[in-house]
Amino acid sequence: MLFNSIEFGVFLPVVFLLYWFVFARNLKLQNLFIVAVSYLFYGWWNVRFLFLIALTTLVSFVSGRLIVHYQRRDTGNAVRWYKNRAWLISAGNILFNLGILGCFKYYDFFVMSFAEAFRLLGTSLQVHTLDLILPVGISFYTFQALSYTIDVYKKKTEATDDIVSFFAYVSFFPQLVAGPIERATRLLPQFYKERTFSYPAAVDGLRQILWGLFKKVVVADNCAVFVNQIYVDYTTKASFSLVLAAVCFSVQIYCDFSGYSDMAIGTARLFGFRLMRNFNMPYFSRDIAEFWRRWHISLTTWFRDYVYIPLGGSRGSRWQRVRNTLIVFTLSGFWHGANLTFLFWGLFNGLLFLPLLLEKKNRRYIDIPAEGKTLPSAGEAISIFLTFILVTTGWIFFRAESLAQAFGYLSAIVSFSPVTGSYISLIPKKICFLVVFLFICEWFQRDKEHALQIDIFPRWGRYMVYYSIVTALFFFTELEDIPFIYFQF
Numbered sequence: 493m494l495f496n497s498i499e500f501g502v503f504l505p506v507v508f509l510l511y512w513f514v515f516a517r518n519l520k521l522q523n524l525f526i527v528a529v530s531y532l533f534y535g536w537w538n539v540r541f542l543f544l545i546a547l548t549t550l551v552s553f554v555s556g557r558l559i560v561h562y563q564r565r566d567t568g569n570a571v572r573w574y575k576n577r578a579w580l581i582s583a584g585n586i587l588f589n590l591g592i593l594g595c596f597k598y599y600d601f602f603v604m605s606f607a608e609a610f611r612l613l614g615t616s617l618q619v620h621t622l623d624l625i626l627p628v629g630i631s632f633y634t635f636q637a638l639s640y641t642i643d644v645y646k647k648k649t650e651a652t653d654d655i656v657s658f659f660a661y662v663s664f665f666p667q668l669v670a671g672p673i674e675r676a677t678r679l680l681p682q683f684y685k686e687r688t689f690s691y692p693a694a695v696d697g698l699r700q701i702l703w704g705l706f707k708k709v710v711v712a713d714n715c716a717v718f719v720n721q722i723y724v725d726y727t728t729k730a731s732f733s734l735v736l737a738a739v740c741f742s743v744q745i746y747c748d749f750s751g752y753s754d755m756a757i758g759t760a761r762l763f764g765f766r767l768m769r770n771f772n773m774p775y776f777s778r779d780i781a782e783f784w785r786r787w788h789i790s791l792t793t794w795f796r797d798y799v800y801i802p803l804g805g806s807r808g809s810r811w812q813r814v815r816n817t818l819i820v821f822t823l824s825g826f827w828h829g830a831n832l833t834f835l836f837w838g839l840f841n842g843l844l845f846l847p848l849l850l851e852k853k854n855r856r857y858i859d860i861p862a863e864g865k866t867l868p869s870a871g872e873a874i875s876i877f878l879t880f881i882l883v884t885t886g887w888i889f890f891r892a893e894s895l896a897q898a899f900g901y902l903s904a905i906v907s908f909s910p911v912t913g914s915y916i917s918l919i920p921k922k923i924c925f926l927v928v929f930l931f932i933c934e935w936f937q938r939d940k941e942h943a944l945q946i947d948i949f950p951r952w953g954r955y956m957v958y959y960s961i962v963t964a965l966f967f968f969t970e971l972e973d974i975p976f977i978y979f980q981f
Contacts, residue, residue, distance in 0.1 A: 697761030704754025
């Protein structure tokens with residue numbers, strides 16, 4: 493079920509009314525209701541994969557209980573044996589979840605890569621692929637379940653004995669299929685506490701849903717049509733057209749994914765939950781390090797806490813810091829999909845990040861860009877522009893279907909093939925207007941959680957903005973059904 497579908501438009505108000513007016517008096521029933529509607533939400537796409545998410549959840553829940561059980565058995569000479577048991581259970585749960593993820597997402601890639609390597613050596617191998625359908629959101633809920641087991645083992649959170657709350661934590665429908673990737677330390681305790689309806693929180697949630705819907709349906713989908721037209725036949729296009737398409741894809745992927753996150757966070761607020769912020773105006777970043785603190789924050793911090801820091805983080809020798817950084821960025825690329833393009837994209841960003849890390853400049857921009865000023869300084873504007881160019885170059889590899897296409901696209905750009913017609917005619921005027929409108933709104937709201945937090949406006953001014961966005965949803969919505977990009981991950 494998609495957030496921008498008619499089905500969800502019916503689903504959400506019905507669930508909202510039942511949640512607050514029927515099940516609000518009993519916390520256990522309310523959580524059980526969340527599980528039921530979350531499974532309905534997920535099963536709407538493919539009911540067969542409900543078993544998969546249920547299995548992941550159950551195994552992680554049991555693992556957490558067993559880890560605590562053995563960690564508490566500290567009598568006599570059996571201490572080390574029991575601690576080893578706890579470690580084995582934790583490791584087993586990690587391998588189990590990663591095994592499921594690997595089977596569905598990476599098995600065919602490794603098998604085909606293995607066969608291709610032998611083919612280059614002159615040996616032909618007969619291999620069999622699984623050709624499995626990738627379950628929507630499997631990378632998201634798998635990482636969410638993994639973080640729970642790891643945190644229980646490290647004693648950063650208590651193992652829950654409330655199986656209903658744990659099932660609700662893993663399957664919570666607003667962020668189930670495309671994040672944010674929540675931690676048990678943050679989200680799970682919210683299922684233990686009674687929730688009361690907050691009118692201001694619900695209003696702000698609706699505003700964030702509206703802004704996310706605008707970014708996805710109006711901006712991202714319109715950009716997608718133009719980008720697809722260019723990529724499908726990029727070898728015949730002028731260099732400037734390719735540059736425009738690359739820029740539009742940068743806007744598309746941001747509005748597509750952050751739009752989903754806004755809708756997820758806003759929807760959660762309607763039900764009394766606070767999800768972590770997943771995007772923080774990333775295209776106003778002044779270097780790559782700042783960009784990665786502002787882009788897909790839940791995944792970036794996940795890899796930081798569960799991979800980068802355990803490897804040693806920024807401690808150790810220069811070589812160890814380089815190794816740790818490249819491992820994390822490469823894994824981040826691989827998380828997105830079983831394709832060399834994603835691996836290269838991750839490595840590319842890692843190489844851009846390394847000089848800042850080695851020169852200890854990766855934390856120099858932790859404030860709000862141009863804080864307290866209307867416009868950035870000339871130096872800040874240049875830094876923002878150059879960072880955007882580097883990020884956009886990386887997105888070319890992310891968007892391409894193969895490395896050959898990505899390098900071919902870049903080669904076509906630098907070939908400086910002539911433009912036929914005017915520059916303005918190369919891109920639809922409505923896209924220019926929408927993109928400019930988007931960035932103006934977000935620039936002036938860069939210190940807020942989302943662009944529609946406009947409480948300083950008079951009431952009539954706020955409603956004028958809301959009605960304008962609703963009108964844009966009707967007049968600028970593409971008829972073509974364009975799925976969320978991150979549903980494939």
